[in-house]
Amino acid sequence: MIFPIFFTFSLLLSSSLASVKDFCIANYKSPEGPAGYSCKKPAKVTVDDFVYSGLGIPGNTTNIFKSAVTPAFAAQFPGVNGLGISFARLDLAVGGVMPLHTHPRGSEILLVAQGTIIAGFISSANNTVYRKTLKKGDIMAIPQGLLHFQVNGDKTPALAFVSFSSPSPGLQILDLALFQNDLPTELIAQTTVLDAAQIKKLKGVLGGTN
Numbered sequence: 711m712i713f714p715i716f717f718t719f720s721l722l723l724s725s726s727l728a729s730v731k732d733f734c735i736a737n738y739k740s741p742e743g744p745a746g747y748s749c750k751k752p753a754k755v756t757v758d759d760f761v762y763s764g765l766g767i768p769g770n771t772t773n774i775f776k777s778a779v780t781p782a783f784a785a786q787f788p789g790v791n792g793l794g795i796s797f798a799r800l801d802l803a804v805g806g807v808m809p810l811h812t813h814p815r816g817s818e819i820l821l822v823a824q825g826t827i828i829a830g831f832i833s834s835a836n837n838t839v840y841r842k843t844l845k846k847g848d849i850m851a852i853p854q855g856l857l858h859f860q861v862n863g864d865k866t867p868a869l870a871f872v873s874f875s876s877p878s879p880g881l882q883i884l885d886l887a888l889f890q891n892d893l894p895t896e897l898i899a900q901t902t903v904l905d906a907a908q909i910k911k912l913k914g915v916l917g918g919t920n
């Protein structure tokens with residue numbers, strides 16, 4: 711029931727490749743470069759390169775954030791390579807959050823397919839917060855590169871589908887960038903003004919070291 715809606719708005723997004731050739735199905739035998747993957751030989755392309763079935767399955771929300779993102783970026787979905795678009799599924803269990811994160815290479819449109827989601831982003835100009843409680847059928851635009859979040863706003867699971875203006879929009883989650891690597895606690899304390907005990911606690915929970 712939700713599929714016609716999100717395919718329609720996907721098609722509205724711009725295409726960066728169209729002026730050169732019809733398509734460039736990702737060839738995973740070579741690495742992804744700044745312009746995407748190289749093209750699979752046209753003779754080997756089939757309709758299945760343009761179809762991705764992975765978003766029908768709920769993501770695993772058994773984690774600290776009680777949420778799951780299932781991407782259909784160029785790395786998973788060869789058909790979007792070079793087209794300037796991609797897609798993802800977001801599952802938020804009851805109490806689930808998608809913590810502050812950015813997509814450095816793409817703007818986003820979020821469509822709430824089920825439940826209620828509190829979504830917001832923070833402007834880079836003066837840190838103004840733009841936030842709204844979205845219900846089923848609402849869509850929200852998130853400008854490229856800005857920090858944003860989604861929180862389940864009700865007592866039922868929430869489901870959203872997300873389109874991006876890039877085949878490889880990227881995903882960087884702020885908490886994981888801070889607390890899931892080997893950046894020394896002392897340096898994090900200096901650069902964030904958080905206290906060391908809290909940093910060590912979060913490193914412990916999220917798998918960071920040092």
Ligand SMILES: *[C@@H]1O[C@H](CO)[C@@H](O)[C@H](O)[C@H]1NC(C)=O
Nearest residue numbers: 768769770771772773774778
């Ligand atoms: C979901 O993830 C949890 C934690 O990693 C794991 O224990 C569990 O087996 C996973 N469930 C499924 C259905 O994959």
Ligand SMILES: *[C@@H]1O[C@H](CO)[C@@H](O)[C@H](O)[C@H]1NC(C)=O
Nearest residue numbers: 832833834835836837838839
């Ligand atoms: C931030 O920028 C917006 C848009 O220009 C403006 O309306 C708002 O007053 C600004 N807020 C602050 C705290 O400067």
